[in-house]
Amino acid sequence: MQPIKTLLVDDEFSAIEGLRIRLAQFPAIEIIGEATSVNEALAFINKCMPDLIFLDIEMPGQSGFELVKALQPETYPAIIFVTAYHQHAIRAFEVRAVDYLLKPIKMARLQESVARVEENIALKSSKATMLATRESMNSPTLAHKVMNDSCAVPTEGYYVDKEKLVIQDGRSPTALVPFTDVFWVDAAGDYMCVHTCSDTYVMRARLKNLLHDTLPDEFVQIHKSTIVNLRHIQQLEALRNSEFNVQLANGKMLKASRTYSKELKAAILNKKRI
Structure with missing residues (x-):
């Protein structure tokens, strides 16, 4: 694989330097530039066309999402958002981000992100080769079969494996999250944010299905869009x-809304009796 030409975008120089130091451990990553604003990043992208952008979200003037909006579809690079705020995760994946890293970045999560980028780039290369083969062979049917056999993507969603929630979001590796590690879950339409003490995972699911068919009894709904793990409630x-x-x-x-407060208090009292 060719080096992955990478751009770092963050309004804090210390954040860029920290990420640069961590990425030095990945031979596939070639950092070709840095930017501290959306305008500076766009000027660089138009000139150098990186394969990958590590992108902060909350920056003065314009956000990382505004940078994504300005990108051309034909030159769309892989995007890994790097931020201190988990609440943007759903929107990040809706704009086709490869990953969403929370600051401070853990090395294990960074390794996962780089691996995903490598897989995505290999997949694009494979597709391009197949399209070229189809044109040369003038056989759309054959090319369609090759694409189906070689480029299958895991189904989005989740399933349960004993005491773990196995989250599949169409990327690799799959996340295995023990129920005991989940603090709370919040919803936005067909997406769920599963929060542990230090990480947030995004998956496609319905809150109603998750609550009634998947999560154990220690999980209680406290709001129309929020489920909480009773074991982690402090007061x-x-x-x-x-x-x-x-x-x-x-x-x-x-916040527990009035609609669910009675059920929440009853669940806590019942847990104390047990």
């Missing part, structure tokens, strides 16, 4: 209108 703070602030063991604060 409840009563609010007006029979609502609660739910504080988790990692410091995260969630």
Whole structure:
């Protein structure tokens, strides 16, 4: 494989330098430029056309999503978002990001991301070769068969393996998340963000199906779009209108709406009796 020409985009020089140091351990990565703003990054992209962009989201002036909007489809590089905020994860995958890394970046997660990029680039190369073969052979039927046999992508979604949630998002490697490690889950349409103490995983699923058919009884719905793991609730703070602030063991604060507060209190009391 040819070196992966890589651009680093972040408004903080220290973040760029830290990422540069980590990426030095990956022989396939060739850092060809750095940028601290969207405009600077676009000027570089138009000139050098990188294969991969490590992209911060919240930057002064314009966000990383605005950079993605400005990219041309025919030259669309692989995008790995790097941010301190988990709440942008669903939107990131909706714009076809390869991965979503939370700062500070763990080396194991960075290895996974680079592996995904390598696989994506190899897949694109394989497709290009097959298209060229189809043209030369003038046999669309044969090319279609080769594409189906060689470029199968795992089905998006999830399944359960004993005490783990196995998340498949069409990329590799698949994430195996023990139920005990899940703090809470929040939903946006057909996507779920599964939060552990330090990581966030995005998968395609329905909250109703996840709650009733997949997650064990220790998971309780506290809002129309939020499920929480009872084992990680540290305390409840009563609010007006029979609502609660739910504080988790990692410091995260969630709101329990009036509709689900009674069920939440009953579940906590029942867990204490057990």
